[in-house]
Amino acid sequence: MASKVSTPGSESSSVQDYVKTIYALSEWHDEPVTSSRLAARLSVANSSVSEMIRKLAELGLVNHTPYRPVELTADGRRLALAMVRRHRLIETFLVRDLDYRWDEVHDEAELLEHTVSDTFIDRLDARLGFPSVDPHGDPIPTAAGAITLPDALPLDSFDDGHSGRVTRISDEDPQLLRFLAAEDIGIGSPVEVLGRTPFGGPLRARVGTGTGARDFSFGKELTGAIWVESVGRHAGCSLVP
Amino acid sequence: MASKVSTPGSESSSVQDYVKTIYALSEWHDEPVTSSRLAARLSVANSSVSEMIRKLAELGLVNHTPYRPVELTADGRRLALAMVRRHRLIETFLVRDLDYRWDEVHDEAELLEHTVSDTFIDRLDARLGFPSVDPHGDPIPTAAGAITLPDALPLDSFDDGHSGRVTRISDEDPQLLRFLAAEDIGIGSPVEVLGRTPFGGPLRARVGTGTGARDFSFGKELTGAIWVESVGRHAGCSLVP
């Protein structure tokens, strides 16, 4: 029994936002999605989240027992991925065709994703050559709702001595993106973990290749936001699954 | 005392829509803008219009005495032109870059115009090469709010024997646009009025040049929707100012 909810349509912009945010909170980390995390991310009061979750459950988009975390149903996930697809295609378009910087696109896409039609998205997709990732390295779901997460981990989960390539950078904080752009660190940059300073100090790594290579100290915020794919063997990871 | 309302921002999407529609109803014809005309154009109940007009008056966007037609203030006109600019630039983009047909763009633009940022509009404008008209021949206001209406009149106001060039076609009815596209009549097409059939019958005109020229019968709907600029001397007009 395939559902109609493969494409946003009847759902309000708010419903779309909540569902997309529930997905986003569990896309890269699998901590439970609680009311308060949602409230913080959406900048609304806890009570608003509570009410909306009840509504989402009635719509069959989430499963929820009171006082417990919320989880997307298959329908909810389909809707979320449709919204993520919209968001990431729009971001890609803004950077490629309208000369937006990668730290500027998030807010604009956030608004547009609720407004454009399926036709618009399909034509944009074609015009951009069916891209598989957006400017931050986030994978773009297909029209059918399939998504392939890159085989990457946050920089802070790599052991000393291991090398890789930057695959994704969280777009949550525009300032962080601006900083990295200024430092010429972006998707595709090679990195090699040199070591860490004890007691929560920065992680030192070698960035770039050849003459462009240099040492760099990554603070907490950065090592969590920068995701790296191992080069060569698939070792070098110390994260518990 | 220049107002801040040169760019949409604080106004709700509804307010923007009402103000733009008030402008649109008086852009090409100067009949008074009444509640019922607004209600029909916006597909809402008369009572909703009445309430919104009071609000617009409070916001200083319209002048209104009860039971009389409504008129835009200078601020209202500025806001309306900003919205019209958005709408027409988006339409131009959809046709030029996303292969929309000219009959498909209106509804999409109607939604997007409320959502995109000023930055988006400015970059779009630059990318499109600062176009002066949209795909239907409607003039695009400048960022400063200036607009130049073409020196055109509806086809039905031309005397027999006069020639001109199609300058604008009202985009109100997508089916009409589709029909004209199929008949290969569009912006720039040369026309010469041959005569009219009595008792409200069609207007006969010669369309196109050289071997592509042919006679065509234009019904009421068409002669009101097709706007023509005189070629050569500025005669041939029988419309009362």
Place this chain on the structure above:
DNA sequence: TCCGAAGTTTCGGCATACCGAAAATATAGC
């Protein structure tokens, strides 16, 4: 086991924007 802190839900209220029905006004015809 029980208590308190932290997190979640319920409740009454607010703002926007819509509606239909009823009341108020304008205008055209006589």
Place this chain on the structure above:
DNA sequence: GCTATATTTTCGGTATGCCGAAACTTCGGA
């Protein structure tokens, strides 16, 4: 000038989505 008709406004009422305050659950520590 006066009334009938058409138009406009006012008046309750609805739906969505937000809020803060109060009530309620959960869960860890003593």
